Amino acid sequence: FKKEQLAWFWEFLIKELELPKNKLHVSVFEGDGTVGKDEESYSIWKDLGVEEDHIHWYGAKKNWWSRSGPPETMVVGDIGGPDSEVFYDFGEELSMHKTSLCKDEPCHPNCDCGRFLEIGNSVFIQYKKIEDGTLEELPQKSVDFGGGLERLTAVSQNQPDIFKIDLLWPIIGTVCSQLGAKGEIKYSKDQETDKALRVIADHMRAAVFLIKDNVTPSNKMQGYLLRRLIRRAAVKFTSLGGQLGTLNIAAVAVINAYEDTDFLRGFEEKVQSVLYDELEKFRLTLDKGLKEIAKRDYMDGKAAFDLYQSYGFPLELTEELLLQKGQQVDKNEFYSEFEKHKELSRTASAGMFKGGLSSIGETETKYHTATHLLHAALRKILGEHVVQRGSNITAERLRFDFAHNEKVIPEQLKEVEELVNQKIEEDLPVSFEEMGREEAEKTGAIHAFGEKYGQRVKVYTIGPTLHDASRGVPFSREFCGGPHVARTGEIGMIKIQKEESAGSGIRRIYATICE
Numbered sequence: 001f002k003k004e005q006l007a008w009f010w011e012f013l014i015k016e017l018e019l020p021k022n023k024l025h026v027s028v029f030e031g032d033g034t035v036g037k038d039e040e041s042y043s044i045w046k047d048l049g050v051e052e053d054h055i056h057w058y059g060a061k062k063n064w065w066s067r068s069g070p071p072e073t074m075v076v077g078d079i080g081g082p083d084s085e086v087f088y089d090f091g092e093e094l095s096m097h098k099t100s101l102c103k104d105e106p107c108h109p110n111c112d113c114g115r116f117l118e119i120g121n122s123v124f125i126q127y128k129k130i131e132d133g134t135l136e137e138l139p140q141k142s143v144d145f146g147g148g149l150e151r152l153t154a155v156s157q158n159q160p161d162i163f164k165i166d167l168l169w170p171i172i173g174t175v176c177s178q179l180g181a182k183g184e185i186k187y188s189k190d191q192e193t194d195k196a197l198r199v200i201a202d203h204m205r206a207a208v209f210l211i212k213d214n215v216t217p218s219n220k221m222q223g224y225l226l227r228r229l230i231r232r233a234a235v236k237f238t239s240l241g242g243q244l245g246t247l248n249i250a251a252v253a254v255i256n257a258y259e260d261t262d263f264l265r266g267f268e269e270k271v272q273s274v275l276y277d278e279l280e281k282f283r284l285t286l287d288k289g290l291k292e293i294a295k296r297d298y299m300d301g302k303a304a305f306d307l308y309q310s311y312g313f314p315l316e317l318t319e320e321l322l323l324q325k326g327q328q329v330d331k332n333e334f335y336s337e338f339e340k341h342k343e344l345s346r347t348a349s350a351g352m353f354k355g356g357l358s359s360i361g362e363t364e365t366k367y368h369t370a371t372h373l374l375h376a377a378l379r380k381i382l383g384e385h386v387v388q389r390g391s392n393i394t395a396e397r398l399r400f401d402f403a404h405n406e407k408v409i410p411e412q413l414k415e416v417e418e419l420v421n422q423k424i425e426e427d428l429p430v431s432f433e434e435m436g437r438e439e440a441e442k443t444g445a446i447h448a449f450g451e452k453y454g455q456r457v458k459v460y461t462i463g464p465t466l467h468d469a470s471r472g473v474p475f476s477r478e479f480c481g482g483p484h485v486a487r488t489g490e491i492g493m494i495k496i497q498k499e500e501s502a503g504s505g506i507r508r509i510y511a512t513i514c515e
Contacts, residue, residue: 025109032059032060088151163187178242196239200233302334311429374420377419378416389403400508401508402509427487445479459479495511
């Protein structure tokens, strides 16, 4: 099986890609106390015409694969075997080794200086660990091959910088042109500029392909990955002096770079629309976050959490910006503050909450916050006569009863659902204040008339607080004991499953969270 596979790969490199033989080096397993040298692969490479000084022997650390590591650490029943890699040599004349961190050691294909680039690896699955600790040959062997498509592109163009290949370089060129008409922003200017340009090109390309595949920015799963890609690229873009409204030009460059394929053709309008919406959402968040970070000489985990809760500024971006200032954030303290917030919200609800929770867990907490969003959305769509008449929350769904004299038609339900999910997408902060009952009533917070409240109550706000009126009006403000999430983006999308009568003048909605 080795003879066929290695010969096929070699033929692909030499005949199809027309790579020069003298630029290629290979590695083979040198053996250890458990398994002998891979003489078979060595002989095959020799027969294919690879020169002796281009065949390199390495131990299990470099040239053995199994799920549990080298032969001695393999567990009983595990399979694995030696591997053989192919490297491309960009040449000693580039002097890459002389300026690298490993300059005091001899250069070789597995060196990290950048002179050699691995372009393919053939793992020969031929052994199985048995009870007595030895390896036995598998009756049916296989090859697990991995090859880097962009690495193959790079060596085909004899380009040691992967970001200068013809799929990425036009994107960087477009971004540089957008950032500096006079050429102030250039690639290879300095390390920080290069890193920023690479992040923009890489992340925007990934974002374009995700959007084409119908992924939209959100706070869940692949949607969260897309959001992080766009926002990290946005931070790098602004760090180079760019305006967020012009970052879309990078997406156009991505589509143009792939014009020889049909994959992205016809999707530019969709891509631009999704990017515009996400960048617009992020613009205010970024401005406020940057100002907060800029005015601080030091930011601890608590301050980072406050930044997240108040402005929706992700921890990852806070870390990124602090690194540029030579600082680090205490992640343990951040997560500790996050847990404190959840615990405080749970504690606040103990013995006070009458919102229908059957128990207080993470999912129930999400549903509880969702009832506040649902209540506010119903009042905006159906009218302010809508008031809550009861609710029941389990880990599986929420049930919400409200005053309304007629059936809610499907079009209205759709509007309500879309408005709730819009506010979830906006990732609004959720906060509470404790105050006197009369003072709370003056804030306009919704509360149940006739309900017996104490002299002091808690008011939960979704959106800007009373003390941050410059950021607009809140979406929801209610008397409540809690518990609630820190931001609406933690909830997940809401789906209204059913609407029905719950008695004279009372309607009932069932809704679930769609992960």
